[in-house]
Amino acid sequence: MTQTLSQLEHHDAFTERHIGPSAQQQAHMLSAVGAATLDALIGQIVPADIQLAEPPAVGDAATESQALAELKAIAGQNQRFRNYIGMGYSAVITPPVILRNMLENPGWYTAYTPYQPEVSQGRLEALLNFQQLTLDLTGLDIASASLLDEATAAAEAMSLAKRASKLKQANRFFVADDIHPQTLDVVRTRAGTFGFELIIDKAEKVLEHRDVFGVLLQQVGTTGELHDYRSLFAELKARKIISCLAADIMALVWLAAPGEQGADVVFGSSQRFGVPMGYGGPHAAFFAARDEVKRSMPGRIIGVSKDAAGNTALRMAMQTREQHIRREKANSNICTSQVLLANIAGLYAVYHGPAGLKRIAGRIHRLTAVLAAGLTAAGLRLRHATWFDTLTVEVADKAAVLNRALAAGINLRSDIHGAVGMTLDETTGREDIAQLFALLTGSDQPLAIDDLDAAVQPIIPAELLRQSPILSHPVFNRYHSETEMMRYMHKLERKDLALNQAMIPLGSCTMKLNAAAEMIPITWPEFAELHPFCPAEQAAGYQQMISQLSRWLVQLTGYDALCMQPNSGAQGEYAGLLAIRRYHESRNDAERTICLIPSSAHGTNPASAQMAGMSVLVVACDKNGNIDLHDLRQKAEQAGDKLSCIMVTYPSTHGVYEETIREVCQIVHQYGGQVYLDGANMNAQVGITSPGYIGADVSHLNLHKTFCIPHGGGGPGMGPIGVKAHLAPFVPGHAVVQIDDILTRQGAVSAAPFGSASILPISWMYIRMMGAQGLKRASQVAILNANYIASRLQSSYPVLYTGRDGRVAHECILDIRELKEMSGISEMDIAKRLIDYGFHAPTMSFPVAGTLMVEPTESESQTELDRFIDAMLAIRAEIQQVAKGEWPAEDNPLVNAPHTQAELAGEWSHPYSREIAAFPAGFGDKYWPTVKRLDDVYGDRNVFCACVPVSDYQ
Structure with a gap:
């Protein structure tokens, strides 16, 4: 049969790639739920008075290749200058082994928050590495598994200081006047909503102010000055004022640990550890504090616990879930963290190891020292006597210097009165400091790098240099060849369940396709390399x-x-x-x-x-x-x-x-x-x-x-x-x-x-490739898929809430409470048993305790939906066997789930077979969890958030 050109072209439509069920499958599911068409189904579900006559006019759909070409042309309008602006953002080298095997790998980027720890042990271990890195560099007792960025981490530190303060009547927060301006901006906003009075002054004047509950300082000031706050920390502690310190992660490799110097809270951005600037994000913030304030920590903390077999296993500690439990009394409202970026930073440290990191930090500092010596010898004045990687140089004709820099494709920091600033980074080389010297001096005289290097004297006082070892744990000292690193990352990946293996039917979380075409642009240098504070005209594409x-x-x-x-x-x-x-x-x-x-x-x-x-x-x-x-x-x-x-x-x-x-x-x-x-x-x-x-x-x-x-x-x-x-x-x-x-x-x-501007191309690509009609169809099929699951499961698992005509929206809540009363099997048991069938669990006990909330999304085909439904029906039959007494209530495949390979290879005394345990109902294509069910009570009572000996995992 002859097809028209438009029919042939339609087969390239991205909509057909994104939406899982084929036209035939959609027809079958519509028949199963008793609706003639998608439009008819939606008409039965969505109130008529809020339905749009037509979908919003966001344009027609583009193919993947068309959209990529269009976005590439837009990205080409961005100008890739060399950026020395600093202010908490630096150019980086992302190790290709991490770029390819993590950032570009759906086994890592499509996984969900590790609320089900048994299927998340890989990323939990990677996050534990990040916490250990933070603990080693800060010298403090407890670290989180990342916050959103440095500025919001500063606001969280202020909030923690108020919660933990023993000075209950104090309502003033002191901020040193040389923190980054964007940090001050966010802290000022947060202080306003909390009703705190901010005091902004020179750090040495903090003790002149009364009724202060906390202090925010920056170890390396925004213009580069390195501070020695040891005596100030001691005096603040004597006055029961909590000290919060913003720190540069690369400088911490070289400098003494702030915790050892007396700081109570230390935070900063981990962007410099392999994460591109990306015009501002996403970047993971590190955050650490003293043990006595651990119950007030914001965000997620990964803790070491044990599983049902007594083996070491990892989980998110209690404070992670506290906003759902404590609600308006929560420490913070953080729900999404920066896990992928924290893992990149943690693995950057694993790959380079302590010696490699010291070499990188030392090289940055040495290049800065050589440039500083050359500029001083040429008659220019540096504003500060001590620094790590940032110089503020006073110049007579600032406009001329900045114009020369722009003409050379270079961005310097320009907002400092009477001076320009520059922050060097791991991408800086000899030719770069020679170029900086030339444009700052306006001279043809070359920078004598080797002569200056031989003569330059130490800049950082010996008492401020790091003496204690860092990253002594074996994980940071083993995986330095690419072969070893690749295998380590793959070993972690295999422990996790992500969308590249099975559907993740989490209600309220929408785990849909993250298409490869949507992901490709985020690693384009045109998007990745821009500094968030570069001149606006350089970011025309953005x-x-x-x-x-x-x-x-x-x-x-x-x-x-x-x-x-x-x-x-x-x-x-x-x-x-x-x-x-x-x-x-x-x-x-x-x-x-x-x-x-x-x-x-x-x-x-x-x-x-x-x-x-x-x-x-x-x-x-x-x-x-x-x-x-x-x-x-x-x-x-x-x-x-x-x-x-x-x-x-x-x-x-x-x-x-x-x-x-x-x-x-x-x-x-x-x-x-x-x-x-x-x-x-x-x-x-x-x-x-x-x-x-x-x-x-x-x-x-x-x-x-x-x-x-x-x-x-x-x-x-x-x-x-x-x-x-x-x-x-x-x-x-x-x-x-x-x-x-x-x-x-x-x-x-x-x-x-x-x-987090650098991930916006993902959503741009999605909308551009779907078009108005495709986006509407996605919503319709998401609703169809949810109703198909609800209709097929409702006789075995009551659907708790429905609208008129007994329909649900895009998710359904399965009520487990009567089953639990009948059999003793809980929603937790079902969730863990689903792991044996190769699925991530739905959302447990939210918004109603004793329920499972299922959201299939539009990206799952009928084949996958049926596979999930078959698993749930098989589990229902297993529950019936428990209810009938065929399996003991305390020893059955549900309460013992999930089952590991090690368990199946050992002694077996259960009243059900190994085959039923590991391959229930004939389910193949096996995902193997590496741990049994986590002991949450043990983990909550024993909050331990650092790396454990490797032998504990073996």
Whole structure:
């Protein structure tokens, strides 16, 4: 049969690659759920008054090759200057073995947050390496598994200082005047929402101020000066003031450990350890503190525990989950961390080892010393007598120097009065310092590098140099050949379950395809090499890409403007609430501080409200899981003129399109409040409806969910916010980068003006390749897949919440509580038994205890859905065997799951066979967990967060 050209071209459509079920499979599933067409199914599920007549006009779909060519042309507009701007960002060399085997490897970047530790031992070990690196370099007792960036880590340090302070009446936080300006910007924003008074002054004046609970200093000041704070730390400790120190990770290799000098909290960016600048991110921040404040630590901490067999195993420690448990009393709202980037930095340290890192740091410092000696000999004056890698050089004709630099394709730091700054890095060589010497002096006289190198005297005082060994653990001293490193990374990868092996049906997390074509551009040097504070004209490609992506997202959300700065979903929540708070203040309504939150909400919602300086009032849900309108009206009336906003998730956290969502918005608006619609479930909205059309005022978008940025084993993420026009003037701006009509003059929430800009090409590629119709189809198929699972499983596992016609949205909640009462088998047992079948578990006990929330996404084919359904039905049959007494309640395949190879090879005394344990229901293509079920109680009681002897793993 002859096909037309348009039919033949359609077979190149990316939509067919992204959406898992074929047309035939979609027809079969529609028949199974009792719907004639996708449009008919959506009509039964989505309230008619919020359905869009047509999907937003974001353009037609492009093929993979077309989109890549288009984006390559845009990237080509970026100018790749040599960057010596510094300010916490440096050029790097990412070891190719790490680039190819981790950053470009779906076995690493498609994995989810390690909430199921048994299928996450590889990335957990890599994160433990990162924590050990942090502990060694800082000299402190406990470290986290990464925060979002250095500036937000500083804000977290301030919050920790207040929580841990014994000076309960003190409300002032001191900041040294030579920290990076972007750090001060974010700290100032956070202090404002917490009601702290900031004091900004020279560090030596801190003791002149009263009622100070904490101090923020920077070990190597923003203009390069190296500080000796030992005596100041001692005096602060005597006065019970908590000291927080920002440190440069490369300088820490060379300098004495701040913990040994007396600092209480030390943090900084790990970007210099192999992570490209990427116009601002993503970059993992390291964070360490003294043991006595460990229960106040923000973010994720990886702990060493034991499994059911008594073997060493790793897990996330308790504070990681605390925002879901403690809600508005949480230490932080951090949900997405920077796992992929922390792992790159940790493996950079593994690959180079202590000797290699000292060689790199020593070479950077030596090149700086040689350049400094040459400049001094040429008559130029350095502003500081001690430094590590950053020089501030006073120049008579600053404009001429900067013009010469730009003409040579070089960026120097230009915001220092009467001087220019330059930070050297691991990519700097002899020819680079010769070039810097020439443009600074304006002379043809060459830099006599060898003569200066022979004569240069030590710059750093001996008492500030590191004496204690670092990275003595075997993991940092073994894998220095590429062969060994490649095998080590592969060994870790094999311990984990990622999307390259099976579906990850996590409700509310949207683990969909992260297509190779979407990932390719993030390693292009045109995107990877730009400094976030380079002149705006050098980032024309970034500006165009960000502008296009912003415009598309505005259309898809129904809002009027978009802010790209928040670099996680939790940061987006904070930024959106901050915009609401600023809006009320602009209208002399500063007393509007009450945030209404449904009882079913994500734990980050109340934590974010608390961070934004709001108090939380909980709104009840009815028996069907929907917001109780009667209670909402009562609470809104109770709040009165103190009502700031409501935070709602749509479709609801219970996986249902609530029919009354517009009425919810109207009630809150009636009382003068704003509507914050959490974007966690946007994957069921795109092309079908939109938050702006529904009536919301602001939303954050999880680009690492709906818009295909991969979860990376627990991050990176991006959480840009869409806003209605009246809130647009109040979204975050930036103190360093100011671009008219793009950035406001408001305070920042993240270190870089456009957050983790280097991963935005992923979402750009996704939207460009899907087009308007493809995006709508993706949402429709996500809903179809969820309803197919629900309809096939509901006779074995009751579906807890449904909308009209018994339908669900893009996810469904399976109720395990009656099964548990009948058999003793819990949702935890089912989750662990799924590992034996080769699957990651659904979301456990959220938003309702004793349940499993399943979200299949549109990327899973019917074949994979059926495989998962068959596994769940087989497990249901196993539960029945326990209920009938055929297997003992205390010894059956479910309570003993998961089963390891080592266990099967040893003594066997169970009342079921090895085959049933490891290959249940004939499931092949085996994923083997390396540990048995983790002992959470042991881990919570014994918080140990450093590397253990290798023998413990053997």
